[in-house]
Amino acid sequence: MLSPKQMSRVTIVGHKDILGQTVDALHGINAFHIEDYNDDKLGLKIGKPFENADDVSKKLIKIRSISSFLGIKKGESGKQNVESLFQELDTKLVELDDEVSKRTDRKSEIENKLKELDTLSKELLPFSTIPLNLDQYRGYENLAVLSGIVKGDIEPEVAHITQSYELFSDVKSGTIVLFVLKEHADKVSNVLSEFAFKELRVPEISGVPADLLKKTEQDIVNLQNDIVSLNAEIGSLKSKYSGFILASDELLSIETQKAEAPLRVATSEHTFMMDGWVPNEDYDRLARTVEDATGGRAFISRTNVTKEEEAIVPIEYENPKISKPFEEIMDLYARPRYSEIDPTSLIFITFPLFYGMILGDIGYALILLGLALGIKKLVRSDAIKPLMNILIYCQVSTLIFGVLYGEFLGFPLAGLESHGHYIPGLINGFETINLFPSPFAGEMITYPVHRTHLVMTMIVVTALIGLIHINIGYLLGFINERRKHGVTAAILEKGSWFVIQIGLLLFALGYVGYISKAIGIGVFLVGFVMLLKGEGIKGPIELPSLLSNSLSYTRIIAVGLSSIYIASTVNQIAFDMIMPESFGPMTIFAIVIFILGHALNTVLSIIAPGLHALRLQYVEFFTKFYEGGGKKYNPFGYIRKYTEE
Numbered sequence: 001m002l003s004p005k006q007m008s009r010v011t012i013v014g015h016k017d018i019l020g021q022t023v024d025a026l027h028g029i030n031a032f033h034i035e036d037y038n039d040d041k042l043g044l045k046i047g048k049p050f051e052n053a054d055d056v057s058k059k060l061i062k063i064r065s066i067s068s069f070l071g072i073k074k075g076e077s078g079k080q081n082v083e084s085l086f087q088e089l090d091t092k093l094v095e096l097d098d099e100v101s102k103r104t105d106r107k108s109e110i111e112n113k114l115k116e117l118d119t120l121s122k123e124l125l126p127f128s129t130i131p132l133n134l135d136q137y138r139g140y141e142n143l144a145v146l147s148g149i150v151k152g153d154i155e156p157e158v159a160h161i162t163q164s165y166e167l168f169s170d171v172k173s174g175t176i177v178l179f180v181l182k183e184h185a186d187k188v189s190n191v192l193s194e195f196a197f198k199e200l201r202v203p204e205i206s207g208v209p210a211d212l213l214k215k216t217e218q219d220i221v222n223l224q225n226d227i228v229s230l231n232a233e234i235g236s237l238k239s240k241y242s243g244f245i246l247a248s249d250e251l252l253s254i255e256t257q258k259a260e261a262p263l264r265v266a267t268s269e270h271t272f273m274m275d276g277w278v279p280n281e282d283y284d285r286l287a288r289t290v291e292d293a294t295g296g297r298a299f300i301s302r303t304n305v306t307k308e309e310e311a312i313v314p315i316e317y318e319n320p321k322i323s324k325p326f327e328e329i330m331d332l333y334a335r336p337r338y339s340e341i342d343p344t345s346l347i348f349i350t351f352p353l354f355y356g357m358i359l360g361d362i363g364y365a366l367i368l369l370g371l372a373l374g375i376k377k378l379v380r381s382d383a384i385k386p387l388m389n390i391l392i393y394c395q396v397s398t399l400i401f402g403v404l405y406g407e408f409l410g411f412p413l414a415g416l417e418s419h420g421h422y423i424p425g426l427i428n429g430f431e432t433i434n435l436f437p438s439p440f441a442g443e444m445i446t447y448p449v450h451r452t453h454l455v456m457t458m459i460v461v462t463a464l465i466g467l468i469h470i471n472i473g474y475l476l477g478f479i480n481e482r483r484k485h486g487v488t489a490a491i492l493e494k495g496s497w498f499v500i501q502i503g504l505l506l507f508a509l510g511y512v513g514y515i516s517k518a519i520g521i522g523v524f525l526v527g528f529v530m531l532l533k534g535e536g537i538k539g540p541i542e543l544p545s546l547l548s549n550s551l552s553y554t555r556i557i558a559v560g561l562s563s564i565y566i567a568s569t570v571n572q573i574a575f576d577m578i579m580p581e582s583f584g585p586m587t588i589f590a591i592v593i594f595i596l597g598h599a600l601n602t603v604l605s606i607i608a609p610g611l612h613a614l615r616l617q618y619v620e621f622f623t624k625f626y627e628g629g630g631k632k633y634n635p636f637g638y639i640r641k642y643t644e645e
Contacts, residue, residue, distance in 0.1 A: 002341050002342055002343070002345060002346075003318065003340075003341065003342055004315045004316060004317060004318060004335075004336055004338060004340075004342055004630070005279045005280075005281070005315075005316040005317070005318045005633075006279065006280045006305075007277045007278065007279055007280065007305055007313050007314070007316075007338070007633075008277070008278055008279075008280055008283050008302050008303065008304060008305070009275070009276075009277055009302070009303045009304075009305065009309065010032065010275075010276055010277065010278050010283065010286070010300065010301070010302050011273065011274070011275050011300070011301045011303075012026075012273070012274040012290065012298055012299070012300050013271060013272070013273045013274075013298070013299045013301075014271065014272060014294060014297055014298040014299060015270060015271055015272075015297065016267065016270055016271060016272055018294040018295075018297050018298060019047070019262065019265070019272050020050065021293045021294050022272075022274070022290060022293065022294055022298055023258050023261045023262075024258065024293060025289045025290045025292075025293035025294070026274075026286070026289075026290065026636050026637070027254070027257065027258055027261075027636055027637050027638065028289065028637070029282070029285060029286055029289050029637065030635050030636070030637025030638065030639065031278050031279065031282040031285070031286055031635050031637070032274075032276050032277075032278050032286060032635055032636050032637075033276050033277040033278070033314045033633055033634055033635050033636065034261070034264050034265075034274060034275075034276040034636045035264075035275045035276050035277070035312075036264045037264060037265060037266040037273075037275065043268075044266040044267060044268055044273065045266070045267055045268070046262075046263060046264075046265070046266070046267070047262030047263060047264075047265045047266070047267040047272060048262055048263075048267075049259050049260050049262055049263060050258070050259045050261075050262065052255070052259050053256070053259035053260055056252055056255045056256050056259050057256055057259075059089070059093060059248075059252050060249070060252040060253065060256055062093065062097060063093065063245060063248050063249050063252060064249060066096060066097065066100050066245060067245050067246075067249060069100055069104060069234075070100070070234060070237060070238045070241070070242075070245070071234075071238065072238060072242050072245050072246065074246065074641075075380060077242065077243045077246050077247070077641075077642055078243060079247070079640070079641075079642055079643060079644045080243065080244070080247040080642065080643055080644070081643075081644060081645075082251060082643050082644065082645045083645075085244075085247055085248065085251055085643060086251070089248060089251070092241075092244060092248075093248070096237075096241055096244075096245075099237060100237065103230060103233060103234055103237070106230060107227070107230055107234075110223050110226055110227055110230070111227075113223055114220060114223050114224070114227075117216050117219055117220050117223070118220065120203060120205075120212075120216055121213060121216045121217060121220065123200075123201060123202075123203045124203060124209045124212055124213040124216060125213060126149065126173060126175045126200050127147070127175065127177075127200070127202070127203075127209035128209045128210045128213045129170040129172075129173065129175065129210070130168045130169075130170065130175065130177050130209060131168075131208065131210075132168060132177065132208070132209075133206065133207060133208055134202060134203060134205060134206055134207060134208075134209065134212075135206050137177070137202045138202065142181060142182055143179050143180070143181065143182065144179075144180055144181070144182045144184075144185035144188075145177065145178070145179055145202075146176070146177075146178040146180070146185070146188065146189065146192065146197075146199075147175075147176070147177045147178075147199065147200050147202055148175075148176065148192075148197050148198050148199040148200045149173070149174045149175055149176070149197070149198045149200065150174055150176055150192060150195040150196060150197050150198075151174060151195055151196045152195045154167075154176065154178075154191065154192060154195050155167055155169075157191045157194075157195075158178065158180070158188055158191065161184055161187050161188055161191065162180060162181065162184045162188075164180065164181050164184070165178060165179060165180045165181075165184075165188075166178075166179040167179075175200070178192075243642070246641075246642045247642040247643050249642075250638070250640065250641065250642045250643050251643050253638065254638045254640075254643075257636070257638065261636070276636075277313060277314050277633070279316060283302060286300075287300050287302075305338060310337060310338040310339050311337070311338075312631070313338040313630070314630075314631050314632060314633035314634065315335045315336060315337070315338060315630035315631065315632065315633055316633035317330075317335075317342060317344060318342070319342070319344045319345055320345070322348070323344055323345045323347075323348035324344075324386070325385075325386035325387070325389035325390045325393075326344050326345075326347045326348045326351065326390060327344055327386070328386045328387060328390070329344075329347055329351065329390070329614070329617070330342070330343070330344050330347070331632075333618055333622065333626075333628060334628030334629050334630070335628060335629075335630035335631070335632060336626070336628060336630050337627060337628065337629055337630045338630060339480070339483050339484055340480050340483075340626065340627060340628075340630075341476050341479060341480055341625070341626075343476065343621075343622070343625075343626065346472070347617055348393070350469065350616075350617065350621070351390075351393075351394070351613050351614070351617060352390075352393045352394045352396070352397035353397060354556060354609075354612070354613040354616055355394040355397060355398065355609045355610060355613045356394065356396075356397025356398045356399075356400060356401040357397075357401055357462075357556050357560065358555075358556050358559050358560045358563070358608070358609035358612060358613065359394075359398045359401070359402075359560065359563060359605050359609045360398060360401035360402050360404070360405045360407060360451070360560060361398065361402045361405070361407045361408065361409065361410070361563070361564075361567070361605075362399060362402035362403065362407065362408045362413075363402075363407075363408040363409035363410075363411075363598075364398065364402075364409065364563075364601070364602055364605045365395045365396075365398035365399040365402050366395075366399070367602055368391065368394075368395045368398070368602065368605065368606065369392060369395040369396070369399070371391075372388045372391040372392045372395065373388075373392065375388050376388040376389070376392075391606070394609075394610070394613075403448075404447075404448065404449055405448055405449050405450070405451055406425070406432075406447075406448025406449070406450070407448075407564065408426055409567055409571070409598055410564060410566075410567025410568045410570065410571050411425075411426050411571060412425045412426070412448070412450065413425050413426050413427050413430060413448060414427065414430045414431055414432045414448050415430065415431045415432060416431075416432045416446075416450060416453075417432070418453065432446045432447070432448060432450065433446060433447045434446055435447060438454065438456075438457040440456040440457045440460055441455075441456035441457070443455075443456060443457050445457070451557065451560060451561060451564065452561065452564060455557065455561070458556075458557040459554050459557055462553045462554050462555075462556040462557050463550050463551060463553055463554055465553055465556075466549065466550045466551070466552065466553025466554075466616075466620065467550045469553070469616070469620070469621055470546070470549055470550060470620060470621065470624060471497075471498070471501070472621075473620075473621045473622070473623075473624030473625045473626075474494050474497045474498065474624050474625065475494075475625075476624070476625040476626075477493070477494040477624050477625030478490045478491075478494035478495060478625075479625075480625055480626075480627075481493050481494055489534065491530070491534075492530050492531070492533050492534025492535075493531075493534035493535050493539075494534075494625075495530065496527045496528075496530035496531035496534055496535075496539070497527070497531065497546070498527075499523060499524075499526055499527030499530060500524055500527035500528060500531065500543070500546075501527075501546070502523055502527070503520050503521070503522070503523035503524025503525070503526070503527050504520065504524060505520070506519050506520030506523055506524075507520025507521060507524065508520070528540065531543075549619075549620045552615075552616065552619070552620050553616060553620070555612050555615075555616075556612070559608050559609060559612050560609075562608070563601065563604065563605060563608070563609075566597075566601045566604070567597075567598065567601055569597075570593065570594060570597030570598055570601065571594070573590075573593055573597070574590045574591070574593050574594035574597070575590070577589060577590035577593065578590045
């Protein structure tokens with residue numbers, strides 16, 4: 001549970017005649033992680049793809065192109081038999097390609113026409129109030145036609161230049177069409193520039209703009225209707241062929257994997273050699289399957305992982321189902337190395353614990369729990385489900401701490417006497433119980449635990465929790481170091497930190513008079529020397545981090561208090577708006593403020609506790625023992641979802 005799956009290195013050698021059967025067998029069991037061949041020293045060459053590789057690749061590209069056009073997404077669909085699918089694949093693919101091509105061409109044609117009509121409509125619009133046929137705008141030898149948009153009345157200025165003109169204009173839009181003799185065109189153009197003249201292009205068609213615009217708009221509507229009809233046809237094709245497309249995509253993807261497998265294999269003129277990794281638990285099944293498929297003609301050898309190979313062994317997690325979602329958190333950081341402890345199951349405990357301690361509110365827990373369950377049910381993505389499971393675990397923890405803290409959306413559940421004032425709780429008759437005095441700052445431990453009244457106590461408690469968490473990290477580091485470099489190295493590098501802490505504790509006891517301070521100083525110096533010898537100068541430099549890392553855990557109370565104060569502020573603003581009057585316009589506004597304020601705090605309740613809980617894992621915990629850097633186990637095979645043999 002705290003280590004990755006144990007692996008064996010496997011080499012498969014055989015005649016090229018059985019390479020196809022070997023590839024099929026390995027693909028079927030989905031357990032063999034192939035190492036790509038790249039060693040020139042053996043005098044072997046990388047193999048060539050099987051003969052069907054090109055044909056299968058072309059079909060896969062075609063089916064994915066069709067899938068993209070139809071907008072088919074992976075989802076629930078019945079499984080299709082591989083043999084039947086193979087028999088109808090070519091025929092159906094040609095039929096489907098023909099159907100899609102017709103609609104693709106038609107849709108492209110309509111969309112291009114729509115763009116042209118849209119452009120024409122924009123060009124006609126400024127002229128739609130001018131009652132002239134567009135043929136009248138051109139074809140003159142002695143007349144210049146100036147069409148465009150101006151700001152202001154240009155007629156007096158034009159009349160000042162020449163009386164030989166004709167002006168058509170629309171005051172509202174500023175559109176003008178001005179006919180003048182060519183000999184006056186330059187002077188008129190200079191005048192127009194003073195009125196911010198912007199020339200308009202005259203469409204190269206015949207007819208009155210208003211009539212043409214009306215026809216163009218109707219043509220656009222008709223083409224848009226054609227698009228709607230075409231989309232309905234495409235939707236019908238999608239419904240009819242979606243199962244076939246999903247199954248064909250899967251089938252062709254599998255065949256492509258198989259066809260290109262020789263590119264990862266070493267070959268000579270007559271033989272092949274495959275090198276890779278398999279989990280120990282799957283080796284017997286792999287050997288039996290390959291032998292059955294090849295009639296015992298393949299030679300399979302197995303070796304245990306050596307120290308030198310630990311850096312290249314692919315890593316597959318081995319965790320209980322309940323903690324598997326937290327492998328996503330591990331992958332965000334790095335997979336463990338083969339000889340390292342896998343802390344996934346520890347994160348399963350500590351991440352929700354810290355998250356719940358930070359948020360600790362029944363109301364927010366119920367909201368986020370419902371949200372996570374809803375998303376998990378509605379969204380079928382394999383990437384989303386683990387994240388929602390993590391959120392569910394965190395909200396269960398938040399619910400437990402919410403009961404402990406007695407908080408619901410920032411309201412206290414129990415009545416509380418505070419600084420001479422009585423604060424009523426949400427539950428009538430439920431009163432805060434004093435348990436015993438805290439040794440810090442004269443605070444009283446109560447149930448429910450009111451965090452706002454136990455700040456100093458909570459700071460100390462969270463720092464102590466951090467110290468425990470960090471020391472678990474040192475303990476795991478001791479185990480990792482012992483595995484890699486032996487007991488002596490583990491004692492010097494990781495055990496020294498325990499000795500240093502014991503020395504500091506003894507010194508503190510000496511400071512209050514229980515024992516001699518010299519004992520604590522002596523133990524500390526022993527630990528210091530051990531650390532210096534084990535980690536060199538880097539160790540003593542990191543000594544202050546012991547304190548700073550422990551204090552980092554006080555963020556648990558700090559971020560938690562910020563959430564409480566935001567919720568309390570929202571509640572106070574909303575209720576202060578209601579208090580002056582029982583009902584009224586302000587009541588609706590207060591409800592809106594209440595909902596929006598808590599909605600914002602709900603979002604913050606996902607982000608802030610999650611980020612800080614994650615930081616405590618990555619920065620404070622992992623740095624004490626975890627190196628990471630393992631590569632992902634990626635077996636040669638395919639998890640079928642839409643096909644079955």
